[in-house]
Amino acid sequence: MNKIQIAIVDDHNLFRKGLIRLINMGDSLQRYNILFEADNGNQMKEKMKLSPFPDIILMDIDMPELDGFESVEWLQRTHGDVKVLVMTMLEKESAILRMLRMGVKGYIHKDIEVADLHAALESIAANGIYYSEAATEVMQQNLNGLNNTTVQLSEKEREFIKFAITDMTYQQIADQMNLSVKTIDGYRETLFRKLHVKTRVTLAMHAVKHGLVEL
Amino acid sequence: MNKIQIAIVDDHNLFRKGLIRLINMGDSLQRYNILFEADNGNQMKEKMKLSPFPDIILMDIDMPELDGFESVEWLQRTHGDVKVLVMTMLEKESAILRMLRMGVKGYIHKDIEVADLHAALESIAANGIYYSEAATEVMQQNLNGLNNTTVQLSEKEREFIKFAITDMTYQQIADQMNLSVKTIDGYRETLFRKLHVKTRVTLAMHAVKHGLVEL
């Protein structure tokens, strides 16, 4: 029986090293072999130029240069048979969805039990899939079509937001934008509804969090 | 010779487990012993109620409930002799500074070599300190007075900010914090002055930009 070849792509050296130890620990049959490690997607690309190729790649999302999304995209295109297990801190729905849509074989949070990590590896090695609870939930919700809808904002609304995160009063914003303060009030109201916020403060927070404005 | 007692506070289970392996790996003399692990500051508090106490605590910053800053603050107050080694992903200057000011014995990035981790432990165990390059740089810059102006906030003020970036009214915040709305108003005023902002919106923006709060 051939060993299952594993690669780890993560920018945190300590995490990689620790992970290797953890994998070997639960591997009394010596079924796994760590083929290579990479700091980020670019380094992984280099190592995926020549065989041998790994069977499973443990992939982080948040990395410098070439991140997890781009890396998986590249992998699907060039090495469609390599199985990807995403291991990340990110439980954000958008991240999970994006990865699921790209067809990764598993999505787990880094805060899982060692036993679960082994289960995930077993499962994937056996041609199965493994999703954390959070990921499964997101899948469920999405299949039910309850979710989605990334709101569409008008040009004016976006401009208004840029001013709304400053110290300016609505009157000053109105003057700046050459509109009535009442119109500004309308933008505010619309945005509150669209973005599900209740105050100017949370509007600002939402804008920052979703990259609508530069911090 | 007594063993050096170590505790690990980090919300990522896999990282904790891996880290333990890494520590033991380089520890041929069996000088280290992992006394306990904790998911976050609150859990750590629990475990620090009764002796034995650890000599060194490896601490992450970004954790749920009680984060690294608050945890270190608590430790300094209640267990001043415990040495803290901050291990984090955060290389943000404000984070480094804040930790340095609180007197942690070391600050290293999670992306370091295993050998460096061991060096850090050795150094701290021997009553020394260990700072990563990034942390040293920040120190240098700061000692030269080039930078500065990172104001000192009280615990209450920081807690207030966490609420101030939400939809809560000051009345609700006051109730939540078990204080008069007038006291809250005082915090607000003080913060406006300290942070040079004029409205709750820009207070929130400032807090996010300078890492005073999680987004």
Place this chain on the structure above:
DNA sequence: TAGCTATAGGGGAAAAATCCCTTTTTTCTT
């Protein structure tokens, strides 16, 4: 063409946030 929708704007009022100034309570320091 009547109807719909998006955009701009108005009146007015309640609720919150902001400001200024004073008093009480607690904590820390000699």
Place this chain on the structure above:
DNA sequence: AAGAAAAAAGGGATTTTTCCCCTATAGCTA
């Protein structure tokens, strides 16, 4: 223990924000 400093709180006034309900105009479209 007296005095100073910091933290907590109150009074009261002004500004802003937030809400609700309403009108006008232009562009589209069934």
